Amino acid sequence: MTIGLFIAGMGIFISVVLAGIGSAVGIGLAGQVAAGVMSEDPKNFGKYLMLIALPGTQGIYGFVIGFLVIMKLGILTGTVPSLSIAQGLNVFAAAAPIGFAGLVSAIHQGKVCAAGIEMAAKQPSDVGKALVMGVFVEFYAVLGLLISFFLVWFGINL
Amino acid sequence: MLSRMFKATILGHNPVKEKLISDLHKAGILEIVEIEKEAEKEAGFNDSDTLQAKLQRISKLIEDLNYSANFLNPFKPKKAKKTRSYTDENYQTITRSFKYNILEKIKKFNQQMQQHENRIDYCYNMISLLSPWQKVKVEFDQMNFEHVNTFFGIMNKKKLSSFQKEIERVNLSSFNIIHSTRDNVYFFLMYAKQIEETINEMMKAFPLTAMDFSFVRGTIYKTMTSFKDEIRDLETHIEDIKEQLKEYAEYFDDILICVDYWGMVFQREEIKRKFYATQSTFLLKGWIQEKDIDRLKGLNKKYRETDISFSLPEPGEVPPVALKNNPVFSPFEMVTKLFGVPGTDDVDPTPLLAPFFALFFGICLTDAGYGLVLLILSALLLFKLRKTKGEGTVKLMKVLIISGLFTIIVGAITGGWFGIDFDKLPKAFRAIKEFRDRLVLLEPLKNPLVLFITTLALGAVQVLTGIIIKLFLYVKDKRYYEAFSSPFAWFLIVSGIISAMLLKIKLLWVFPVAGACIILVFTSRQGNILVRLLKGAYSLYGITSIFGDILSYSRLFALALSTGVIALVINVVVGILYQMIVKIPYVGVPMAVIFGIFIVVFGHLFNIVINSLGGFIHTTRLQFVEYFGKFYEGSGSEFRPFKREYKYIKIQ
Incomplete structure (x- = not known):
C-alpha cells in the first residue's frame, strides 16, 4: 500500500468518523432529554422521534462522502489503486469539509433538538417550530457536504 | 383562502338552554366568545358559584376515573380494544350503567398495594443492613449486662489501624472485626462501664457509624429470616390483590369511556361561563364560518324560545381565522398551521406553498420507486387511520400522498428507481432500461452540476414569487409607494441580475441598477437627502440575504x-454479500436470496423513512424562512369551534 493511499484513507476516516461522532453525540443529547421528558409523560413519542433523528443526518452525509471516495478510487471493483502523496492529500482535503462541519454541527444541532424536545413537552403544538430551529443548524453540514461532494466528484483525477 | 366569519348572537329562554348547548356542542361549528359582564349583574344573576362547584365536582370525578384507569392499565386484558367506536346512544348507556362505587374500591386496593410495597422496601433495606452482621450469634434481647457496654459500628478501613492502636492502649475493652468489605470494616466493641467516658472521648475522633440494633429480637439471623418471611407474606398478598384487580380490569374500557363522557360534560358546563344570563334568559355570542350559517339556523328552528341573529364583525373586532381550500390544497393547511394562521386581512399562503412543497419534497428523494412506496404506505395509513385519528394526521397523510406523486415524477425524470444502476443490468432487462431512459432528463450522479443549478433556479423562482406576492399585497392595499420602493425594486434587482448573467446581455444590467437606485432614493420618506440615501444604502445591503436565501x-x-447515494450503497452491499454467500455449498443460493431480499427491503425502507423525514423538515423550513419571510407573518388566531373532543372513543 502506498502512503498516498493511506492519506486518502485518512480522508475517508475523517469524513465518516468525525461526522459519525457528531451524530452520535447529537442524538445522544436529544435522546436523553426525550427519555427524561417521556418518564413524566409517555405520549408524543412520535414527535420527539423526529427531533431525535434530526442530528443523525450528518453521519449519513459523512458516510455518503466516504462511499463516493471509495467509489472514485475504484476500490469497489477489487483493485487497490496506487496513489502519490499529492493525490492522497488531494483526496484527504476533499473529504475533510463534511467531517469537521458534520462533527460540530451535529453536536450543536443535538443541543437545539434537546431544547426543542423540552419545548414540545410543554407546548406539543409547537413541535414544528422546534424542528425548523434544528434545521437552521443542519444547513452548515449541508454546505460541508456540498463542498466535499464537488471536490470529490470533480477534484479527484487519478 | 380565508373563510368569511360572521358573528352569531343567540338569545333564549332558560328551559332550552341545556338542549341548545348540547346541540351546539355536537355540531361543533361555533366558537363561543365570552360576553363581558358588569360586576353587579354577575353578582345578581349569574349562578357562577354553583357552576363553579359543579365544575369542581366533575373534574374531581374525572381525576378519580383517570387515576383508576392508570392503576388498572397493567392489569387490563391483553386483547383490549384499540379503537373504541360507539354510537352516541350506545356509549351514553355505558356511562349511565357504570357503577361508580368501584372507583372507591380500586382506590382502596391501590392504597393497600402501596402500603405493602413500602413495607417490602423497608424489609429489604433492613435485610441488607443486617446481612454483614450475620456472624453475631448472640440473642440481642438478652444482651443487657451489668458492668459491660457493647458497641456495634462501621468504620473506614483506612482508619482501622490507628483506631486499633488507640483501643489497645485502653484496658478493659475488647475489639472484634465481624465483617469487612473493600472499604469498610464492621466491628464489635465491648468495654467496661467504668471507662465509658474515655472510650466515648476516643471514638469522637474517628468517623464511625454506630449501629442501633434495638429492633432486633433474638439473633440477627432470626430477625433476617422473619423479615424474609414477612416479604413472602406481603408478596402473596399483593398477588391476591392483583388477581382481584384482574376482575376489575374488565371495567377498564368503561372507565375510559366515562373519562371522555365526563370530559364532554365538563366542556358543556364550562362554556356557560361565557354566557350572559338573567334569571330566565341567556345570551351567547360566537364566531361562525359563512358556510355553517344555514346549519346553525336549522338547528335553531327546533326551538321556539330562542332568537338568533348574524352580523359581520364590527370595526375593531378581530374574528378568528379558518382556512378554506379546495381538496387538493387543503392538506397543506397543516404546513401553514405549523407556522401560524394568517391574520384576518392577510392572504392564505396554503395554495401558494403547496406546489413548491410537493416539488421540493420530491427533489429531496429523487427516486420514483421511493415515491411509489411512500404513496402506497401513506395511502394505506390514511385508509386505516382516517376514522380514529384527528384532522392533523389525516392531512399529513394526504400531504405525503401528493408529495409521493411528485417524487415519482421527479424520480422518473432523474432516472432513480430504487437506486438501481441500469448500466449494469443484464441484457434481459433491456426493455425496462429503455423505458426508463426515455423518461430521463438529467441524471444527478452523471451530471450533478445540472441538478445543483436547477435547485438554485427553483429557489430563485420561489424567492421571486414571494417578492411578487408582496407586491400584489401592497397594491391590493393601495400602498403604491411601498410597493414601488420595496418589492418592485427588489424584483428588478433579483430578476435583472439573474437574467443578465444567464443570457450574458450587458444591456440587461440596466434593470438591477434601476432597482438599486429606487431603493437608494425611495426607501425612506423622511429626513434630509443624506439620511435618506444612507437608509437606502442600508436596505440595499439586504441583497446579500436574498442571494443567501437562494443559495439555501x-x-x-x-x-x-x-x-x-445511499440507495446505491444498499444495492452494492447486497451485491457483494450475495456473491459471498452464494459460494457456501448446498444452502448458498436460497440463503443468499433470502438475505438479499431482507437487506434490500429494510435498507430501502430505512432510506425512505430517514430521507422523507429530512426532506419534509428541510422543505418546511424553505417555506417558512425563505418564502414566508418575503410576504407572510402568520399573526392570526385560529378558529376553534366549541365541539366535542374525545380522547379515547370515536363516535360513529
Missing part, C-alpha cells in the same frame, strides 16, 4: 444526492 435551496441538491 442547494440543500435540496444535497438531500437528493444523499438519498441517491
Whole structure:
C-alpha cells in the first residue's frame, strides 16, 4: 500500500468518523432529554422521534462522502489503486469539509433538538417550530457536504 | 383562502338552554366568545358559584376515573380494544350503567398495594443492613449486662489501624472485626462501664457509624429470616390483590369511556361561563364560518324560545381565522398551521406553498420507486387511520400522498428507481432500461452540476414569487409607494441580475441598477437627502440575504444526492454479500436470496423513512424562512369551534 493511499484513507476516516461522532453525540443529547421528558409523560413519542433523528443526518452525509471516495478510487471493483502523496492529500482535503462541519454541527444541532424536545413537552403544538430551529443548524453540514461532494466528484483525477 | 366569519348572537329562554348547548356542542361549528359582564349583574344573576362547584365536582370525578384507569392499565386484558367506536346512544348507556362505587374500591386496593410495597422496601433495606452482621450469634434481647457496654459500628478501613492502636492502649475493652468489605470494616466493641467516658472521648475522633440494633429480637439471623418471611407474606398478598384487580380490569374500557363522557360534560358546563344570563334568559355570542350559517339556523328552528341573529364583525373586532381550500390544497393547511394562521386581512399562503412543497419534497428523494412506496404506505395509513385519528394526521397523510406523486415524477425524470444502476443490468432487462431512459432528463450522479443549478433556479423562482406576492399585497392595499420602493425594486434587482448573467446581455444590467437606485432614493420618506440615501444604502445591503436565501435551496441538491447515494450503497452491499454467500455449498443460493431480499427491503425502507423525514423538515423550513419571510407573518388566531373532543372513543 502506498502512503498516498493511506492519506486518502485518512480522508475517508475523517469524513465518516468525525461526522459519525457528531451524530452520535447529537442524538445522544436529544435522546436523553426525550427519555427524561417521556418518564413524566409517555405520549408524543412520535414527535420527539423526529427531533431525535434530526442530528443523525450528518453521519449519513459523512458516510455518503466516504462511499463516493471509495467509489472514485475504484476500490469497489477489487483493485487497490496506487496513489502519490499529492493525490492522497488531494483526496484527504476533499473529504475533510463534511467531517469537521458534520462533527460540530451535529453536536450543536443535538443541543437545539434537546431544547426543542423540552419545548414540545410543554407546548406539543409547537413541535414544528422546534424542528425548523434544528434545521437552521443542519444547513452548515449541508454546505460541508456540498463542498466535499464537488471536490470529490470533480477534484479527484487519478 | 380565508373563510368569511360572521358573528352569531343567540338569545333564549332558560328551559332550552341545556338542549341548545348540547346541540351546539355536537355540531361543533361555533366558537363561543365570552360576553363581558358588569360586576353587579354577575353578582345578581349569574349562578357562577354553583357552576363553579359543579365544575369542581366533575373534574374531581374525572381525576378519580383517570387515576383508576392508570392503576388498572397493567392489569387490563391483553386483547383490549384499540379503537373504541360507539354510537352516541350506545356509549351514553355505558356511562349511565357504570357503577361508580368501584372507583372507591380500586382506590382502596391501590392504597393497600402501596402500603405493602413500602413495607417490602423497608424489609429489604433492613435485610441488607443486617446481612454483614450475620456472624453475631448472640440473642440481642438478652444482651443487657451489668458492668459491660457493647458497641456495634462501621468504620473506614483506612482508619482501622490507628483506631486499633488507640483501643489497645485502653484496658478493659475488647475489639472484634465481624465483617469487612473493600472499604469498610464492621466491628464489635465491648468495654467496661467504668471507662465509658474515655472510650466515648476516643471514638469522637474517628468517623464511625454506630449501629442501633434495638429492633432486633433474638439473633440477627432470626430477625433476617422473619423479615424474609414477612416479604413472602406481603408478596402473596399483593398477588391476591392483583388477581382481584384482574376482575376489575374488565371495567377498564368503561372507565375510559366515562373519562371522555365526563370530559364532554365538563366542556358543556364550562362554556356557560361565557354566557350572559338573567334569571330566565341567556345570551351567547360566537364566531361562525359563512358556510355553517344555514346549519346553525336549522338547528335553531327546533326551538321556539330562542332568537338568533348574524352580523359581520364590527370595526375593531378581530374574528378568528379558518382556512378554506379546495381538496387538493387543503392538506397543506397543516404546513401553514405549523407556522401560524394568517391574520384576518392577510392572504392564505396554503395554495401558494403547496406546489413548491410537493416539488421540493420530491427533489429531496429523487427516486420514483421511493415515491411509489411512500404513496402506497401513506395511502394505506390514511385508509386505516382516517376514522380514529384527528384532522392533523389525516392531512399529513394526504400531504405525503401528493408529495409521493411528485417524487415519482421527479424520480422518473432523474432516472432513480430504487437506486438501481441500469448500466449494469443484464441484457434481459433491456426493455425496462429503455423505458426508463426515455423518461430521463438529467441524471444527478452523471451530471450533478445540472441538478445543483436547477435547485438554485427553483429557489430563485420561489424567492421571486414571494417578492411578487408582496407586491400584489401592497397594491391590493393601495400602498403604491411601498410597493414601488420595496418589492418592485427588489424584483428588478433579483430578476435583472439573474437574467443578465444567464443570457450574458450587458444591456440587461440596466434593470438591477434601476432597482438599486429606487431603493437608494425611495426607501425612506423622511429626513434630509443624506439620511435618506444612507437608509437606502442600508436596505440595499439586504441583497446579500436574498442571494443567501437562494443559495439555501442547494440543500435540496444535497438531500437528493444523499438519498441517491445511499440507495446505491444498499444495492452494492447486497451485491457483494450475495456473491459471498452464494459460494457456501448446498444452502448458498436460497440463503443468499433470502438475505438479499431482507437487506434490500429494510435498507430501502430505512432510506425512505430517514430521507422523507429530512426532506419534509428541510422543505418546511424553505417555506417558512425563505418564502414566508418575503410576504407572510402568520399573526392570526385560529378558529376553534366549541365541539366535542374525545380522547379515547370515536363516535360513529
